[in-house]
Amino acid sequence: MKKRVRFAPSPTGPFHIGSARVALFNYLFAKKNKGDFILRIEDTDKTRSKREYELDIIRSIKWLNINYDEGVTEESEKGSYGPYRQSERGEIYKKYLQKLLQEDKAYPCFCSAEELEKERKKQLERGEAPRYSGKCAQKKNEKKGDFVIRFRSPKEESTTFNDLIRGKVSFDNNEIGDFVIGKSDFSALYNFVVVIDDHEMEISHVIRGEDHISNTPRQILIQKALGINTPYYAHLPLILGPDKSKLSKRHAAVSVQEYKEMGYLPEAMINFISFLGWNPGGEREIYSLEEIIEEFKLEKCKKSGAVFNIDKLDSINGYYIRQKDDNELAEMCVPFLTESGFLEQKEGKYFNSQGKQFSLEDIAKTVSICKERMKNLSEITKLADYFFAPVDYDKEMLRWKNMSDEEIYDSLKRGEEAVLEIDKWDMESIEKTLIERAGSDKGSFLWPFRVALSGKKASAGPFEISWVLGRDEVLKRLRKAKKKL
């Protein structure tokens, strides 16, 4: 039988990194097993669901290069099991809800919310699992006002399923109680719609977060009542914050969009996230998406949660940045440079605030000498500011060790002469000439030179900066530095 999996997020907020991982694992499983991956939008909660969040989900998944075979797209939807939005599947749920009602496997409950809340509190105080008393379970055809539809769950025995990651998981049926599956207008609730959709969409494996474990017996009970098959279940461990609780906004940035904006590369995110709670075994840690698919096995998933370690992400991201082709990297950096005001894009050309024009090639050169210092794309603005804007710095920064002002001035002057001597403006000639001129005391020559160009204590090297800046600009900056003394 063909394996079919789904990722079923609710569009109730910015797309979460934890959700992204669930989506990824479903995708990996589908690809590895030549199955189908479906994106279903769980928007039964009309008040909280928003179209903008739905778009955020779709775009984020796309940005990560996770493709799905069926489901909601930006424009419409694809696949033959639709509609893929639960808000559009009301009639389907109604049919099943009525069936259960007719067979007396579910019943209307007229208890008021206040009543229920009181009961719940009491149970909680007594240290019991709150569950419905069953007050309306026996009353027939009471017809006054709104009601909810409760599932008549068995009071004896237990429900057990074989989790593909955790093994046997068992729940006492008596702990479950008669839970609500729908309302008087025949709109259906989560535990019910999931079962119906997974069945109708012929989902074979449900791969989701550990937080759904306790919903699983309820869903299995509904499947039994309906006489439909139970899919395989696999519950992934959660992504944790530094305090080991579920990763949330108070720990770190949690939306995929935020990571994109900070300048993390999708391939780095994928590599990092897939190795949270999963590992192919062995010592290699850098894998492309294709390689991860090739290695992917559900059984290799860990059972325990994994702390989201931003340092590790940074290190992986830095690695991917260093591997990137300069031109490609330049294009990826442009949005960050324009966003922060260093460059302005006009008719496909780039200008700095002084009106100086930069070609993409210029930017690529700049990026090429900064990239080994970048942990993420946004850092280009701090690392390369002196290429796009005038430098300003304190005179003292020019001082190498105990040099006197005169020595610094002399050093700068020698630099100027050297620059004039360089015949061919390429990296080798620049380096060769400057090194020759530096003599044995490289620091006292190279440090003031470099600071004059970059205005920074830490930056790329003087040869590299010179190469990118060009002779005229280098001369200009050296002269400007001399005037400070």
Place this chain on the structure above:
RNA sequence: GGCCCCGUCGUCUAGUCUGGUCUAGGACGCCAGGUUUUCAUUCUGGUAACACGGGUUCGAAUCCCGUCGGGGUCACCA
């Protein structure tokens, strides 16, 4: 609190199923050193863990039991 799940360096993990090759390996971080004008890159070395207690066994990180610890979940949300 009830129920469910989990427990190898600070963190991500390999090893656990199929006990011995594990005086527990790798990565990130951190520390020290080499290269280097600076920072970064890179290279070398170091730091640091089988939660605890009982068993079973010639032998346990690996199997069993218990304890402790952590997390998840208990809606007319999903």
